[in-house]
Amino acid sequence: MSESAVVNRRILLARRPDGPPVPEDFKTVKEPPPAPRAGQALLRTLYLSLDPYMRGRMSEAASYVEPLALGDTMCGQTVSRVVQSNDARFKAGDLVLANSGWQDYAVESASTLTKLDAAMPRPSYALGLLGMPGLTAYVGLLDIGQPKSGETVVVTAATGAVGSVVGQIAKLKGCRTVGIAGGAEKCAFAVRTLGYDACIDHHAPDFPQLLARACPKGIDVYFESVGGSVMEAAWPLLNVHARVPLCGLVAYYSLKSLPAGPDHVPVLLRQLLVKRMKVQGFIIFEHLDRQADFLRDMSGWVRDGKVKYREEVLEGLERAPAGLIGMLRGDNFGKLVVKVADG
């Protein structure tokens, strides 16, 4: 590789979206890659993860973390190859998990990198099934949802990076699993491949009735990542002692103000009280103590063929903006990653 010929494409936040993001909210700049200093490594991005939380980082409103500044590189977890290392823990050629964002190359402090297990089925799995989305499913379902055999677990975004794993773990735990997804193709995949007992298309005009029919014994665990009309159909079905792990509210991410739902807070609280329910929000970065248990269990399930996984791979960094825009509309089918370079 001739250093002088190398160009780093970097996709940055050009302006804050006014509603759903559009291509003009992003800008691509081309620069020489930065040079690593002591304790740092130069990385080549191989795969970039696209996730709904990125929409929140584009807004000015504070959320979990500081929003991106205008001009910042769009954030994101990556699977990267070490090109050059100035730290003894890594050497050129190592495959690592990094947070390098939307760019071809990045310089990262070695302390922020995790060496990837060469035994992983595919390196990109570290961004999904065996990464943060998988851990989100594992912790949210098992630790917060605490499903018991025979209970009904309803999963929003049932074929997505998190939901597809939630549904399969719930099935392994002996639950009746009912997915909610957008469109007949996803619903068929959910039942045939992911093993859901039923999957309901939330675009169906009689969606609330179909969901109720699929849950004849009500809902014991409602894994919530969406909100909106999906939530409105699910809540009335929640049973006494229902648990609601809450890891996202994608339906609201691009709204300028939150909608006036059909119910007011007192209605929700009364339901919570009368049914002795639990609703708990969580983000996965606060549950990394479960990483070892998760990797042990999930690696076993994958090895034994008990968990299936679908990736949608976009070829080329330049497709990342359209990929995120589409994901927020529900266009993706499975875990969405961008392949930035060959391994």
Next chain:
Amino acid sequence: MSESAVVNRRILLARRPDGPPVPEDFKTVKEPPPAPRAGQALLRTLYLSLDPYMRGRMSEAASYVEPLALGDTMCGQTVSRVVQSNDARFKAGDLVLANSGWQDYAVESASTLTKLDAAMPRPSYALGLLGMPGLTAYVGLLDIGQPKSGETVVVTAATGAVGSVVGQIAKLKGCRTVGIAGGAEKCAFAVRTLGYDACIDHHAPDFPQLLARACPKGIDVYFESVGGSVMEAAWPLLNVHARVPLCGLVAYYSLKSLPAGPDHVPVLLRQLLVKRMKVQGFIIFEHLDRQADFLRDMSGWVRDGKVKYREEVLEGLERAPAGLIGMLRGDNFGKLVVKVADG
């Protein structure tokens, strides 16, 4: 006691309240006491507990349990003296905890009775500090609220049967405790006698500002039994990882329909998500496994003078309706009991 002279006054639900209960919703009938059969005991009511949940039982709407039927004796826990026992486990003169409701005498199956510890400071404590309200405080605060030393715990109905115990346990656990109560007298009692660090009068026109000032580090545990404008002032102050044990919503008990609060459900859920909060409803009858731990701890705290307790005792069964009506308005000051007969 001449059997022929004995009259049992029984206060029954005469009609369902239309809003806050009024005296005409109750009716007193006078009958001879029933006679116990095998396995039963005839009880003389000494103390009757009055509690907010009774309002719910007067309505037709299903809640935790079946509503009372029209003509049913008003429900309630009692401390009673065994007059006659047809069961080997009890003998005349025993002091028992029963669910005999609003009447002078009752016949109960022996299996529903609990013999009371003669070492209890006062028998009526079995209806409050050492009974269900105390256990509600203990389980709700410690198991659901999980307060850590140095955290801020805010307690609604801070001088009531449950709240007064919550505040004192939280203080024993090293928390900053902020009460919310109605009126200057209750607030002064909360600080001087119950040891709250601060207590805010929710009637104050600048109540939300006063509450915010009393919680300079925000709220970590919000013990909710009220709802309404108290809740609206507290929620914006909740910290990341806040816990909300929810054991009642007294503000709504007499409303015909739940109010349109200032916030919609999506707003609440977004706060739950972004702040990784937990809201959990509970009723104490599902946590009786904690009874032994509770009695051990609470008896010790009472013996060591670490927990204070205030009772408001109404003299005479005939005062029960007015007592409940006033309690639902917040008139009572401390745990409300009716003294029905001398021990």
